[in-house]
Amino acid sequence: MKKIVASIFALVIAVPTISQAQKSTKKTYSFDNLPVVAQTSFKKDTFNIVNYGAKSDGITLVTKSINDAIIACNKKGGGVVLVPKGLWITGPVELKTNVNLHLAHNAILQFTRDFSQYALVKSNWEGLPQMRNQSPLWATNQTNIAVTGYGIVDGGGDAWRFVKKSKLTESQWKNLVASGGVLTEDKKTWYPSQKSLDGSKIKGNPGEITADKNAAYYEGIKDFFRPNLLVFTSCKKVLLEGVTFQNSAAWNIHPLMCEDLTIRNVYAKNPWYAQNGDGLDIESCKNVLVENSTFDVGDDGICIKSGRDAAGRKRAMPTENVIIRNSTVYHAHGGFVIGSEMSGGAKNIFVSDCTFIGTDIGLRFKTTRGRGGVVENIHIKNINMMDIPGEAILFDMYYAAVDPIPLVGDNREAPKVELLPVTEETPVFKDFYIDNVVCDGADKAVFIRGLPEMSIANINLNNINIKSKKGIDIQEGKNINLSNIKLTIEHGNPLINIQNGNDVNLKNISYNSADLLFKISGDRNSNIKTSGLDVSKAQKKSEFSAGAQEKSLQINK
Numbered sequence: 001m002k003k004i005v006a007s008i009f010a011l012v013i014a015v016p017t018i019s020q021a022q023k024s025t026k027k028t029y030s031f032d033n034l035p036v037v038a039q040t041s042f043k044k045d046t047f048n049i050v051n052y053g054a055k056s057d058g059i060t061l062v063t064k065s066i067n068d069a070i071i072a073c074n075k076k077g078g079g080v081v082l083v084p085k086g087l088w089i090t091g092p093v094e095l096k097t098n099v100n101l102h103l104a105h106n107a108i109l110q111f112t113r114d115f116s117q118y119a120l121v122k123s124n125w126e127g128l129p130q131m132r133n134q135s136p137l138w139a140t141n142q143t144n145i146a147v148t149g150y151g152i153v154d155g156g157g158d159a160w161r162f163v164k165k166s167k168l169t170e171s172q173w174k175n176l177v178a179s180g181g182v183l184t185e186d187k188k189t190w191y192p193s194q195k196s197l198d199g200s201k202i203k204g205n206p207g208e209i210t211a212d213k214n215a216a217y218y219e220g221i222k223d224f225f226r227p228n229l230l231v232f233t234s235c236k237k238v239l240l241e242g243v244t245f246q247n248s249a250a251w252n253i254h255p256l257m258c259e260d261l262t263i264r265n266v267y268a269k270n271p272w273y274a275q276n277g278d279g280l281d282i283e284s285c286k287n288v289l290v291e292n293s294t295f296d297v298g299d300d301g302i303c304i305k306s307g308r309d310a311a312g313r314k315r316a317m318p319t320e321n322v323i324i325r326n327s328t329v330y331h332a333h334g335g336f337v338i339g340s341e342m343s344g345g346a347k348n349i350f351v352s353d354c355t356f357i358g359t360d361i362g363l364r365f366k367t368t369r370g371r372g373g374v375v376e377n378i379h380i381k382n383i384n385m386m387d388i389p390g391e392a393i394l395f396d397m398y399y400a401a402v403d404p405i406p407l408v409g410d411n412r413e414a415p416k417v418e419l420l421p422v423t424e425e426t427p428v429f430k431d432f433y434i435d436n437v438v439c440d441g442a443d444k445a446v447f448i449r450g451l452p453e454m455s456i457a458n459i460n461l462n463n464i465n466i467k468s469k470k471g472i473d474i475q476e477g478k479n480i481n482l483s484n485i486k487l488t489i490e491h492g493n494p495l496i497n498i499q500n501g502n503d504v505n506l507k508n509i510s511y512n513s514a515d516l517l518f519k520i521s522g523d524r525n526s527n528i529k530t531s532g533l534d535v536s537k538a539q540k541k542s543e544f545s546a547g548a549q550e551k552s553l554q555i556n557k
Contacts, residue, residue, distance in 0.1 A: 029348045031379060035321035037289045038260040040144050040239040042100045045079030047072055049088075056086025061112060063091035073099045078144070083107045083151060091117035095139040095147070095232070103151025103243055111136040111229075113159035118227060120218050122209060124256060125225075126276075127283070127308025127341030130207035131218050135231040135254075145232070146239035153245045155229035157274065160249035162191045162200065167273035192223065199224020226250040226276070232258055240266050247271075251278040252297065257317055258285045266293040272331045274298025279332060281305055284317035284344050290324045301332030301359060304349060305341045306373065312343025313372050313424060319344070324351045332356075333404050334364030335385070340399040342427070343373040351380040361390040362439060366399040367427040369420070369451065374428040381435040388442040392466050395429055395448045395456050397476075419452040430457040434464070442468040445487055450476035455502065461485065471511070475499040483507040494519035495538065499546075501525055508532040515539045518555075523547030529554045 029035055047069045054065035069081045078098025085106035095101060123132035136155050139145055165173050165188045181192045191197040199206050199221030207225050229248035232238055238261045245252050246269035253268055255261050270277035277298025282288055283305040295301040302324060307315045329335040335356030338346055356362045362385045385392055389405045398415040445466040450456035455478035467488040474480055492514030498504060500522035517538035525548050533556055535541055544550055
C-alpha cells in the first residue's frame with residue numbers, strides 16, 4: 001500500500017514537471033516555423049442563383065434569389081452557390097456555414113446604390129461598437145465559408161462617400177457637384193445627401209450606441225453610416241480567393257474576430273481619394289494567411305488592427321499568428337500597416353516578399369496615447385519599394401488621424417512633447433525585426449518616434465538600402481539596432497537625428513555625403529554607438545543641443 005501511495009505521489013509531482021518541459025521545448029514562431037492556418041473544404045453540389053429567380057438585366061434586384069440559394073445550400077450540408085457571368089444588382093448578402101459563394105468569369109455582383117436596402121444594424125466602426133448600415137457582404141458566427149472565383153464584387157461606394165475638393169481636378173469636382181448631393185458651408189467637401197452631411201456635423205462618434213439615442217436619431221443621419229464592403233465577424237475557416245473587391249463605401253475587406261482566415265489572389269481596389277477606403281483590415285483575428293494579392297486603394301493597404309481604446313482593451317483579442325507574403329500595394333496611405341486601432345494588441349506577424357509602389361508610407365506602424373495595447377514580435381523581410389512620398393519605414397506614437405502626406409493648404413503643428421504617467425492607455429511597440437528592404441525614392445528613410453514615458457523598444461533593422469531626401473530620425477527610442485544600412489540622401493543635415501535615444505547601435509552605416517553626420521538633442525540620451533562608420537564623407541561629425549552631452553555618442557570606439 002505504501003508503495004502504491006508513493007508511486008501516485010511521484011506521478012503527481014512528475015506531471016507538472018513534464019508539462020513544463022513540453023512548454024519549454026515548444027518552438028516559437030519564426031519564418032522557419034510559421035503559424036498553421038486551417039483551410040476550408042466544400043461539397044461540389046452547386047446552387048445556381050438563376051434557379052432561384054435571379055435575372056442578369058442590370059435592373060432587377062436579385063437579393064432574395066442569392067440569399068435563398070445560400071440558405072438552400074446551407075440546409076443541404078453546403079456546397080457552391082454560383083453567380084454566373086452577367087451584371088447582378090443586389091442588396092446585402094449573408095453568407096452561411098459550408099457555403100462557397102463563387103463568381104464566374106465576367107460576373108459582376110453590383111451592390112445597389114439604393115440606401116433603403118441596407119438596414120441599420122449594431123456593428124463596428126474603426127474598432128468601436130457602432131450603429132452602421134448593413135454591410136453588403138456579411139456573415140456572423142459561421143464556419144467554413146468562402147467567396148471565390150474570377151468576378152467582381154462592387155460595393156457602390158461612390159454613392160456613399162464624401163469627397164474633398166482638394167483631392168479632385170477642377171473638372172472632376174464640377175462633374176461631382178453637378179451630379180447632386182450637398183456641399184459644406186466652406187464649399188470644400190461634397191456629401192451625397194443632407195443626411196450624410198448632418199451626420200458629419202455631430203461631434204464625437206455619431207454612431208455610438210447609447211441609451212439617449214433612439215431609432216429616429218439614427219434614421220435622421222442614416223446615410224452617414226457608410227458600411228464596410230465585406231464584414232465577416234467571429235467566423236472560423238474563411239477563404240477569399242480570386243475575386244476583385246472594389247468601390248467600397250468605407251473599408252473594403254474587414255474580417256473581425258475570425259480564426260483561420262486565408263486570402264489568396266485577391267484584388268482590392270478603391271479610388272485614391274476614397275475616405276477610409278482601406279484595402280484589408282484584419283482585426284482581432286487569429287491564424288491568417290494573405291498571399292499573392294494586390295491592393296490599390298484610398299487609405300491603408302494591408303492593415304492589422306485589434307480594437308480601439310477602452311473597447312479594444314476590454315475585448316482583449318490581439319491579432320496574432322499572421323502570414324503576409326508575395327503581395328503588392330500600389331496607392332495607399334501605407335503598404336503594410338499596424339494601427340492605429342491596436343488596443344487589443346498584435347503579435348507573431350510575418351511579412352515577406354512584398355512590393356510597395358507609390359504608397360504614401362512603406363512600412364507604417366502608428367498609435368497614440370489612449371490606445372494602450374502591446375504590439376510585439378513583428379518579423380518583416382524582403383520588401384521592395386518605389387516612389388514613396390513619405391517615410392520608407394515609420395514608427396509613430398503620435399498618430400493624429402490625418403492623411404500622412406499633407407494636402408495643399410494643410411497647416412500642421414508638431415505634437416506637444418510632455419511626459420505623462422504610464423497607464424493602461426499607454427501603447428507599447430517593441431520587438432520588431434526588419435531585414436532586407438530596398439527603397440528607390442522616399443522623403444525620409446527611417447522615422448522612429450516614441451513617447452517620453454514609453455520609448456519604442458527593440459527595433460532591429462538589418463540590410464536596408466534606401467534612396468531618399470532625408471536620412472534617419474530617432475526620437476524616444478530604446479535598444480535600436482541598425483546594421484548594414486546604405487543611405488543615398490539628398491539632404492544630409494543631419495544624416496542621423498537622435499532625440500533622447502538610449503542604447504542605439506549603428507553598425508556599418510554607409511552614405512553618399514552629409515553636411516552633419518549626427519544631431520543629438522535632449523537630456524536623456526545614452527549609449528549611442530557606431531562601428532564601421534566612415535566619418536570622412538561628412539563635413540561635420542556631430543552637434544549637441546537641448547541638454548545632450550557629448551559622452552552619449554561614441555563613434556567607432
